[in-house]
Amino acid sequence: MFASKVKRLASVAARFDEQGNEVKLRTLKELSGLELKASRALVGYVEVLLIVMAMPPDRKVRNIARSELVRIARVLSIAGQEDREKLINTGLPYTWSVSRFSHDMTAWLCGERSWQLRVDRFEDAKYDLNEVLAATLPSMERSETTSGLGNLDLLRALALDDKDEVRFLVRELKELEDRPRVKDLLFDGLGLYIRMRSRSRADSRAFNAIRVPRPFLHDRILKEFDAPELMDMPLPDPTRLTQRRKAEIIRVVKLAMVLTDRETDPVTYMDERTIRYYELERGVSVVIHGMRPSRQLPMESYIGYTLFKNGYPAAYGGAWVFGARADFGINIFETFRGGESGYLMCQLLRVYAQVFKVTRFEIEPYQFGLDNPDGITTGAFWFYHKFGFLPTDPALLELSELEVERRLKRPGYRTSAAVLKRFTGGNMALALEEGRPTGVYDITDQVKRMIRTRYKGDRGRAVTESVRNFLARSGSGPLVDGATAQVLEEVALWAEAMRVTSPEKLALMMDMIEVKPVDPYRYQELLLQFFKGEA
Numbered sequence: 001m002f003a004s005k006v007k008r009l010a011s012v013a014a015r016f017d018e019q020g021n022e023v024k025l026r027t028l029k030e031l032s033g034l035e036l037k038a039s040r041a042l043v044g045y046v047e048v049l050l051i052v053m054a055m056p057p058d059r060k061v062r063n064i065a066r067s068e069l070v071r072i073a074r075v076l077s078i079a080g081q082e083d084r085e086k087l088i089n090t091g092l093p094y095t096w097s098v099s100r101f102s103h104d105m106t107a108w109l110c111g112e113r114s115w116q117l118r119v120d121r122f123e124d125a126k127y128d129l130n131e132v133l134a135a136t137l138p139s140m141e142r143s144e145t146t147s148g149l150g151n152l153d154l155l156r157a158l159a160l161d162d163k164d165e166v167r168f169l170v171r172e173l174k175e176l177e178d179r180p181r182v183k184d185l186l187f188d189g190l191g192l193y194i195r196m197r198s199r200s201r202a203d204s205r206a207f208n209a210i211r212v213p214r215p216f217l218h219d220r221i222l223k224e225f226d227a228p229e230l231m232d233m234p235l236p237d238p239t240r241l242t243q244r245r246k247a248e249i250i251r252v253v254k255l256a257m258v259l260t261d262r263e264t265d266p267v268t269y270m271d272e273r274t275i276r277y278y279e280l281e282r283g284v285s286v287v288i289h290g291m292r293p294s295r296q297l298p299m300e301s302y303i304g305y306t307l308f309k310n311g312y313p314a315a316y317g318g319a320w321v322f323g324a325r326a327d328f329g330i331n332i333f334e335t336f337r338g339g340e341s342g343y344l345m346c347q348l349l350r351v352y353a354q355v356f357k358v359t360r361f362e363i364e365p366y367q368f369g370l371d372n373p374d375g376i377t378t379g380a381f382w383f384y385h386k387f388g389f390l391p392t393d394p395a396l397l398e399l400s401e402l403e404v405e406r407r408l409k410r411p412g413y414r415t416s417a418a419v420l421k422r423f424t425g426g427n428m429a430l431a432l433e434e435g436r437p438t439g440v441y442d443i444t445d446q447v448k449r450m451i452r453t454r455y456k457g458d459r460g461r462a463v464t465e466s467v468r469n470f471l472a473r474s475g476s477g478p479l480v481d482g483a484t485a486q487v488l489e490e491v492a493l494w495a496e497a498m499r500v501t502s503p504e505k506l507a508l509m510m511d512m513i514e515v516k517p518v519d520p521y522r523y524q525e526l527l528l529q530f531f532k533g534e535a
Contacts, residue, residue: 001034002031002034002041003041003044005027005030005031005034006031006041006044006045006048008023008027009024009027009028009031009048009052010044010047010048012024012027013048013051013052013055014051014055014221014338014339016057016218016219016220016221021057021058021061024052024057024061025060025061025064028052028061028064028065028068029064031045031068032064032067032068032071036071036072036075037075038075038076038079038080038083038084038086038087039083039086040086040087042072042075042076042087042092043087043090043092045068045072046069046072046092046205046206047335049065049068049069049206050205050206050312050335051335051336052065053065053066053069053209053310053312054283054309054310054311054312054314054335054336055218055221055283055309055310055339056215056217056218056310057217057218057219058217059215059217062215069206069207070201072092072093072206073093073094073201073204073206073207076092076093076094076095077093077094077201079094084096089261090205091204091205091206091259091260092204092205092206093201093203093204093206093207094197094198094199094201094204095197095204096195096196096197097195097196097197097258097259097261098120098193098194098195098196099193099194099196099258099261100191100192100193100194101194101258101263102184102187102188102263102268103170103173103174103183103184103187103188104268104269105254105257105258105263105268106166106170106187106192106194107170107174108254108268109194109196109258110166110167110170112198112203114198114199114200114202114203115196115197115198115199115203116163116196116197116198116199117163117166117167117194117195117196118162118163118165118166118194118195118196119152119155119162119165119166119169119192119193119194119195120193120194120195121193122151122152122190122191122192122193123191123193124191125151125189125190125191126188126189126191127186127189127190128151129145129151129154129155129190130145130146130148130149130151130154131145132172132173132186132189132190133145133154133172134146135186136172136173136175136176137172141158144157144158151190155168166192166194169187169190169192173186173187180294180295203255203259204259205259205260208252208255208256208259208312208313209252209308209310209311209312209313210248210249210252210285210308210311211248211311212283212310212311215283215310215311216281216282216283216310218282218283221339221340222282222340222343223339223340223342223343225342225343225346227342227346227387227388228388230343230346230347230350231346231349231350231353231432232350233350234354235278235350235351235354235355236278236279236280238276238277238278239277239278239279241275241277246272246275246277249275249277249287250270250272250275252306252308252313253267253270253287253306253313253316254267254270256306256313256316256333257316260333262316264304264316264317264318265291265295265302265304266289266290266291266302266303266304266305266318267304267306267316269291269292269294269295270289270290270291270292270304271289271290271291271292271293272289273518274289274290274519274520274521275287275288275289276288276289276355276521278351280347280350280351281347282340282343283309283310284307284308284309284343284344284347285307285308285311286305286306286307286308286347286348286351287305287306287308288303288304288305288351288352288355289303289304289305290302290303290304290520291304293482293483293517293518294482294483296483296516296517297320298440298444298490299322299440299443299444299490299491299494300320300321300322300440301320301321301322301516301520301523301524302318302319302320302321303318303319303320303321303352303356303520304316304317304318305317305318305319305348305351307344307347307348309336309344313333314332314333314335314336314344315330315331315332315333315336315344315345315348316331316333317329317330317331317348319352319356319358319361320440321352321356321358321520321524322438322439322440322527323437323438323439323524323527323528323530323531324357324358324359324360324433324437324528324531325358325359325360325361325362325437325438325439326352326356326358326360326361326362327361327362327363327364328348328349328352328361328362328363329363329364329367330345330348330367332344341383342383342386342387345387346387349361349387349430353432355521356521356524357524357528358432359431359432359433359435359437360429360430360431360432360433360436360437361389361429361430361432362392362427362428362429362430363384363389363427363428363429364427365423365424365425365426365427367380367384367428368380368381368383368384368420368423368424368428369381369420369421369423369424370424376417376420376421377417379414379415379420381400381415381420381423381428382415384428385400385428387430388430388431389428389429389430390428390429390430390431391423391426391427391428392426392427392428392429393425393426393427396422396423396425396426399419399422399423400423403415403419437531438531443494443497443498446497446498447493447494447497449497450462450493450496450497462493462496463489463492463493465496466489466492466493466495466496467488467489467492469492469495469496470488470491470492470495470496470506470509471492473495473501473506474506474507474509474510476510481517483517484513484514484517487512487513487516487517488513491509491512491513494509495509505530508526508529508530509530511526512526512527512530
């Protein structure tokens, strides 16, 4: 009875006609009268309830859905260990997860008081724990690493309580914070899987959402809309965030990754100073942010985002922004796929196009099928094509035009998997304006050619001479700050390879060097000014 009612609710969760809403309300009331048991059946129920919470037809339905989530949490709070084990890695309240994260994300979890962390296992390790700890332990304890103990036995020999083992490993590797790449290499190389559980129901997929005072009430699923018109609609100013509100958003963003066993660099290495939060239409809101200086990419800015639907994380990803061009990636959480996916993507493109003045977006083939069977099965190529993305390869563009003709002439025609795989032979691009803006690869190709021909592959000499020439031409003294020095090398190679000698452009490059580590928005403004008139 329970399963059939959940199935019925799922069938109308995204329907907003009068009959669908009546069935939705009636079914929720019926489910609320049934006894709940800690079983796998709760997973599907929570999935449907999340859809209802994110896209409610009215407050009454939303309130019942929330009450059901509270009731599920109450049942799981008193469930036995055996029942909770059945729900491992579901992200439901009070249940265990076993996963593997980077040092920085694990360190963040260690700082969250509500979370219990245990070492679960070491798997596919590249480095033995004895070898790693020999480099970090005080000399008096280092002898334990020479006894040939296995990883778990070594932790026991160090007289650690099992609840402190993960924090101990995080602290030991933190000794290498000044060499973050080395720290990452060693920590990742341990193959550490952690078992974790939160004592708070808020730390679950059912409740991990930002507060929304006035949820948007739906009367339909918006599938057909004018995408260019939406992307041209003026973006509101970013919302002013109190420190408390900002902390809430950051926590929800990070937990959205943890609870779904995912991790992205912009979330893990978030620069909290760069956060901007936009409240848009139909219950959509978007937070964007850059990365800490020590984790930034050469020249381009990797700007991450999380999109919320009535407060619930619905999509995540980022864009690699450089001047008027950006590579774009979108991942919609499984719960929210279908429905308004196109609308959500266009809202994200609107944010990046207007905040960063991007006029050309490109997506890589993985997004629509390369090494991604689901992308082929769902015909993801046509999803992007519908919203203006076209193949960048001329031959593939011609093939797509032939396929469009076939689809128009033959109702029900479906592009074959073989053709969809052929489309993954190149990127797709959405051009909002004429011309092809300069991309990072245009510059790096020139830099590589310069190092290969002028410096015979000696990159060290190329950097030294390029920096010296750049400082001389720009009339500036040496820059010693760590993050700034790294950007100086990148910009100097760029200036040397592209033969930049204009005083105005050299001055812009000097500003870029100072700004890039701390302000991706101002850095982007400088890039646009630098490339002005070149497209």
